[in-house]
Amino acid sequence: MDYSIARRLMVEQQVVRRGVRDPLVLEAMLRVPRHLFVEEALWSQAxxxxxxxxxxxxxxxxxxxxxxxTEAMCLRGGEKILEIGTGSGYQAAILSQIVSRVFTVERVPSLARRARRILDSVGCRNVNIKLTDGTCGWEEEAPFDAIIVTAGSPDIPHYYLKQLALDGRLIIPVGSRGSQVLKRVVRIGEDKFSEENLLDCRFVPLxxxxGWKEEEI
Known part of the structure; x- marks a missing residue:
């Protein structure tokens, strides 16, 4: 299978056709080998x-x-980003192609180790991974120009708001365990934030x- 052709078709048919236009995002999606971030048995579906x-x-x-x-974060290059939920490492890899530094947190040790290995193998040297409770953010490295949360939260953890830089953007799915609304929150003052709904979505629980308690899942 020619994965470079598969990536181009993915971007053309699934991304551009559905309205994503940011050239920085499209170029990153074309560069990162998505199949390497899943098990080899799933490469053909990646x-x-x-x-x-x-x-x-x-x-x-x-x-x-x-x-x-990624487009909703309004990136221009050179930013410092926090990702909540490293998972496979793919979202962090996409961000690493655009911004200066990516800080990403993961609560599952095996996923953090695997993501580190894959990110290193594809040359993503500007990604830092921390094993911790993601709902607390990464206070030592704050403030961040943008924060992206890749799991659904019952509401917006206050630590994320505190760790945003002025004009920083928070992208987070908020709602029930089975259905959320993707929100963009922008810090417009010391204690002032604007909020907008972007689209309906469904993510694994934060x-x-x-966030959600383990026993509630």
Whole structure:
């Protein structure tokens, strides 16, 4: 299978056709070998328009959602980004092609180790991974120009708002365990934030002190 052709078709048919236009996002999607972020048995499905399992009850998001959320961050290059939920490492790899530094947190050790290995293998040297409760963010490295959350939360953890830089953007799915609304929150003042709904979505639950409790899942 020619994965470069598969990537081009993925971008043309699943991303551009559905409205994503940011050239930085499209170029990153074309460069990153998505199939390497799933098990080899799933390589032939890696460029399909659907999420795929990565173990530990987690998934790699469908290509369109990765592209849409990345574009929603309004990146111009050179930013410092926080990702909540490393998972496969694919979203972090896409971000690493655009921004200066990516800080990503993961609560599952096996996923963090696997993501680190794959990110290193594809040359993503500007990605830092921390094993911790993602609902607390990464306070030591704050503030961030943007924060992206790749799991559904019952509400917006206050730590994310505190760790946004002025004019920083937070992209987060908020709602029930089975259905959420993707929101963009922008810090417009010390204690002022604007909020807008972007689209309906469905993500795995955000588990942690300020998200869903493990026993609730």
């Amino acid at each position: 460029y399909g328009d659907f999420p795929l399992p990565i173990g530990e009850k987690q998934t790699i998001s469908q290509p369109f959602m990765v592209a849409f959320m 588990i942690g002190k300020y």
